[in-house]
Amino acid sequence: MVLIREHVSGHGQASGKALMLAVVKAQPGPPFHPIRDVMLTLNGPSACLEVTPTNAVGFHGFRRLATSPYTVTPTKPGCEFDPPEQMLNLTRRAALVRFTGACW
Numbered sequence: 001m002v003l004i005r006e007h008v009s010g011h012g013q014a015s016g017k018a019l020m021l022a023v024v025k026a027q028p029g030p031p032f033h034p035i036r037d038v039m040l041t042l043n044g045p046s047a048c049l050e051v052t053p054t055n056a057v058g059f060h061g062f063r064r065l066a067t068s069p070y071t072v073t074p075t076k077p078g079c080e081f082d083p084p085e086q087m088l089n090l091t092r093r094a095a096l097v098r099f100t101g102a103c104w
Helices: none
Strands: 002-004 019-026 039-043 049-053 069-075 079-082 086-089 094-103
Touching (some): 019 039, 019 069, 069 079, 086 094
Antiparallel strands (some): 039 049, 069 086, 079 094
16 A cells, blocks of 8 residues: 655645545455555646655555645556556545556
8 A cells, every 4th residue: 555645845835735545556465465665656736746655565645735636656667557547636635546566
């Protein structure tokens, strides 16, 4: 799983109060097998861009997001993800994004 933790706007100010959660796990499941060191790219409003890795248990998080549309893209050499990216219109205080990966 990936808890997208803190996102700050380009001017160093928090841009909102919403939280986006994402999950990155290996195929097949269960049990849950997280994929560590997946680079998550978050694209959002006002040229919002942040790239950050998942931790040892597959988590990372962005907090303080504005309620707006976002795209999250996972990448890691030697891995493919399904879906390859997810678009989400963040309209509530929290949302969940899930990815499944196959690594060789």
